[in-house]
Amino acid sequence: MHCRACRDERGEIVLDLGEQPPWDRMPWAGTPLPDPASPLRMWLCRACGLAQLETDACAVEELPGVEPRAVAEQSDRAVGRLAREGLVRPGGTVAEFGSPHGESWLSRLTGRGMRDVDPAARGAAGRADLVVDFYGLLHEPDQESALRRRVELLAPGGTLALQLLPLGTVLRDGQWYDLRHGHYAYWSLPALDTALRRHGLGVHRAWWYPLSGGTLLVTAREGAEPDADTRRLLAEEDELGVTDPGGLARLQAAADGAHDLRTWLEAERAAGRTVAGYGAASRAVPLVCRAGMRADLLAAVGDASPAKQGRRMPGTDVPIVSPAELVSLRPDRVVLFLPDLASEVRAALPEVEADGGRWVTLDPCPRLLTPEHSMSTG
Ligand SMILES: [Zn+2]
Known part of the structure; x- marks a missing residue:
């Protein structure tokens, strides 16, 4: 390993997420598992202080x-x-x-x-x-x-x-x-x-x-x-x-806490609640993989990009669906993988909360967002 910036060889692995599929290759929903995966690790250069990806996938x-x-x-x-x-x-x-x-x-x-x-x-x-x-x-x-x-x-x-x-x-x-x-x-x-x-x-x-x-x-x-x-x-x-x-x-330590999300999903399933996700974005891929989510825990991930609909999340059988399909699942919980989208998506999909569903953010533990009454009162 040479530093990608200063070329120094001194450094160490500071974050190891194990084998992860490439997040940018979203397979079509029918593509059989397993997906190719490679080690995903962050290396810190001791000479110049740049944190960087260890390997080129x-x-x-x-x-x-x-x-x-x-x-x-x-x-x-x-x-x-x-x-x-x-x-x-x-x-x-x-x-x-x-x-x-x-x-x-x-x-x-x-x-x-x-x-x-x-x-x-x-x-x-x-x-x-x-x-x-x-x-x-x-x-x-x-x-x-x-x-x-x-x-x-x-x-x-x-x-x-x-x-x-x-x-x-x-x-x-x-x-x-x-x-x-x-x-x-x-x-x-x-x-x-x-x-x-x-x-x-x-x-x-x-x-x-x-x-x-x-x-x-x-x-x-x-x-x-x-x-x-x-x-x-x-x-x-x-x-x-x-x-x-x-x-x-x-x-x-935070990455190792991803199993908390899995524990939460299992508790939601045990309580009979349907959980979906929103935002098939790059950051959602390691989250979904590391928490070992499957479609029986996370029914689907909604995304507004037509290029992603009909595919599935890499490394799992969780399908990516349109926002309308997400709403039709009448999910009790929708985990927002892109917190920046919160106000926009809640406004675009009022059906979720109108049907009694709740939006959930990861900070990093799952947290239910209080329904926004202001949206109905204008
Ligand atoms: Zn360096």
Whole structure:
């Protein structure tokens, strides 16, 4: 094992989820089990502090997901923030490294008059005043060359802007299921600053947003001097132990608690209640697999993406159905695998609560959401 960023060989496994199927290959419902699986482990580089995926799994198929409204609203806020910082201006140039899941800021940026440059163009024509990375970096197996490509695209005095779910959020909230095949790097702000400084940049500003429990918008530039708020965010992650094996051990403990979910599901079944899930998202796959869920415990997972309907969750026989089919099951409990979707999905599927069902979030233990009376009273 070499670090994907600094190439150092010193490090250790800090989270081991055992054999896990690739989350992005959702088999058709009729495909027989078992699904191929490979070890899913997080390795922490002792030299640079980057937490990363230990092995490359052959992730091939990216099923388009439905972008939660909360993600789109965050994109509006992030682009607005960059504009207030003077980084988005008519006539300025922008290059984007977007997510293979299809999310992009480009239309928001060109809509404000920025010009999209072709990264393949040579010389100054291929450089940009603003290089944005919107969940692109984590999908790159070779982090060092990925960072170099982004830095090389910067015009003199340019700014690199990234939105990321920092490891500090994952750790603080015990989001062990954020570890996924095909997601190669789990950046914390301190580790990112260390890596950027190898490329002559540094973290300049960082802003915290509540999306996914704590999302960062980060800007980096040459000669960066972080302000007090940014230094505080750096210090907070340091205090959480994001670059320390002892700190990250809490993630393993949270993952080992997945059997609590299974125990809860068994109790619900024993009580005669039907439980379904919502959101056949990447983070749901290790949750479903690690808890050993089967269709007799979790009847189905609803998802609004037509590309996923008719398939099943990897590693189990739990089918993925449309929101309408989910409602027709009249579930007593619906476990929300994507907490960011909570208000949107509850508003879109009032039938669930109208039929006496309850939405359940995992924090990380199952917690029933109080029915929203405000929705019926307007
Ligand atoms: Zn390293």
